[in-house]
Amino acid sequence: MGLDMVGPVIMGHGSAEQKAFYLPRILAAEDRWCQGYSEPGSGSDLSSLQTRAVADGDDYIINGTKIWTTYAQYANRMFCLVRTAAEGKPQAGISFVLLEMDSPGITVEPIISMSGNHDINQVSLDDVRVPRSNLVGAENDGWSVAKNLLEFERGGRAWGARLRGAFAGLRELAEARGLAREIFGRRLAALEVEIRAVEITEQRVIAELQHTGRMGSASSLLKLTAGDALQAITECSVEVIGVHAAPHQPEARAWGSNLAPIGRADELVVMGSYLDLRARSIAGGSNEVQRNIMAKLVLGM
Numbered sequence: 001m002g003l004d005m006v007g008p009v010i011m012g013h014g015s016a017e018q019k020a021f022y023l024p025r026i027l028a029a030e031d032r033w034c035q036g037y038s039e040p041g042s043g044s045d046l047s048s049l050q051t052r053a054v055a056d057g058d059d060y061i062i063n064g065t066k067i068w069t070t071y072a073q074y075a076n077r078m079f080c081l082v083r084t085a086a087e088g089k090p091q092a093g094i095s096f097v098l099l100e101m102d103s104p105g106i107t108v109e110p111i112i113s114m115s116g117n118h119d120i121n122q123v124s125l126d127d128v129r130v131p132r133s134n135l136v137g138a139e140n141d142g143w144s145v146a147k148n149l150l151e152f153e154r155g156g157r158a159w160g161a162r163l164r165g166a167f168a169g170l171r172e173l174a175e176a177r178g179l180a181r182e183i184f185g186r187r188l189a190a191l192e193v194e195i196r197a198v199e200i201t202e203q204r205v206i207a208e209l210q211h212t213g214r215m216g217s218a219s220s221l222l223k224l225t226a227g228d229a230l231q232a233i234t235e236c237s238v239e240v241i242g243v244h245a246a247p248h249q250p251e252a253r254a255w256g257s258n259l260a261p262i263g264r265a266d267e268l269v270v271m272g273s274y275l276d277l278r279a280r281s282i283a284g285g286s287n288e289v290q291r292n293i294m295a296k297l298v299l300g301m
Helices: 002-013 016-027 142-155 159-176 185-212 218-245 270-281 287-297
Strands: 033-036 052-056 059-066 077-083 094-100 106-111 120-131
Touching (some): 002 016, 002 077, 002 142, 059 077, 077 142, 094 120, 094 142, 159 185, 159 218
Parallel strands (some): 033 077
Antiparallel strands (some): 059 120, 106 120
């Protein structure tokens, strides 16, 4: 999240002091970042967020709750959307701030997904003091900063490489069971065509970024098509391993475990990946929102 998301935003909207401090740390992997966007009741409608930041001298005092916060249990920094004004359009009163996760008043509570994995969390902020110098961009203009970051979240994730890796795992599963040609050959070929289409789209997005400095609405297309392809790969993987997708074995797939799995070791993570990636239709903005963006900005509807 440092390289893919907040780093580019600090480059585009941060102060000289913020660039000098954060960018070298991001490149050196000295910080782990998490994203404070979604809230209970404010997911796809992000402009309805209620976490408040009230100015108090040189600080903001922040109160609110963030949810679905990926890897907050490991992060030492968060980039966060807060409400600094209640008047006018909801988008007009939002600001973008950077905070340290060891600040007094921050509590991280785990959310265990239905796969049994702990990737996401609920983060409570109770009277958390953040220096006003940690504001990125202008106060009450955080919506512009947030939209810029979402372009990188949706389109800057090296989707082609990620899909190629997932597809290689699927092909290995199928070939080890003699299914790559007999049963799943046509589906594998269709998936490879989809991956190639994503790779070409990703190159278009990179070209747009080099030309204009922005990824633009094509990032929504990339997020949508890449997410669909990832879900299709994991769905096919579940079908390949058949009945061995059913046993729930979180202990056997834990690091350092010496428990003998039911079935083969390469089957252990298949169902967990399938279940976790169901959220790809929502994460980073729901597929319906992406289609609306493309309809408006690409097709002019």
